Amino acid sequence: MEPRNFLKIETVEKLEHYISTNSLTKNTKLPPERELCELLNVSRSTLRAALLELVDRNIIYSTPSAGNYVAPPKQARNLVGVNSMAKDIRNQEDSLTTKILSFTKASANRQTANKLGLDIHAPIYACSRLRFINQQPCYLENVFLSANLLPDFDQLYQEHTSMYQLFDQHYHKPPLTGQERISITYASSEEGKLLKVPKDTPLFFVSGVSYWDDKQPLEYYKALFRGDRFKFVSKITRNSYEKE
Known part of the structure; x- marks a missing residue:
């Protein structure tokens, strides 16, 4: 050196x-x-x-x-557990706000239907939203929900409303388990404009499904996280002694 x-x-x-x-x-x-x-x-x-x-x-x-x-510390995204991102961020005493980019009722395509355990063309809600931490755009999220499982969700959800609170308190279907995948992607021109980063900036791409019981999917989501504002952490433990 x-x-x-x-x-x-x-x-x-x-x-x-x-x-x-x-x-x-x-x-x-x-x-x-x-x-x-x-x-x-x-x-x-x-x-x-x-x-x-x-x-x-x-x-x-x-x-x-x-x-x-x-600099403000990076937000820690816990890879273990299904707490809402909003709750994790507010636990770190930061301000989280939301801008809804679109919210529509649509028909499920093959991928979304498979993720939510639905028939193709079943009614779903599709929500695209930009999340701000301390007034800085930090992640872009697309959420897909079954309209039959969560009737009138489009009437209840607003920018100041917590999705997870609605799942829990209104529908009595709190997320209990989930699966999540993480990879790296690069910002398109439009994504960069929304997140206020240059085109081709590396971003965390996170997709997953949360379940309100062992078999019933509750939400399917895809999100882009700014790498300069987030880190992903997990706690690794050894469940039992294994002879090597």
């Missing part, structure tokens, strides 16, 4: 340690560059290279003529 790269990596680690040990919260301003150079015992060029690395990793953000600030 080149000495310059080693110094940059070491400085990145020092800056991360500084942020962590001083419990700096989001939007907290970092000390001026001169002070950081003295504190970390590094040159100005090495410090700036490390700061750029942290900006690229969305750990800090830089404002021209104003300095460097701690």
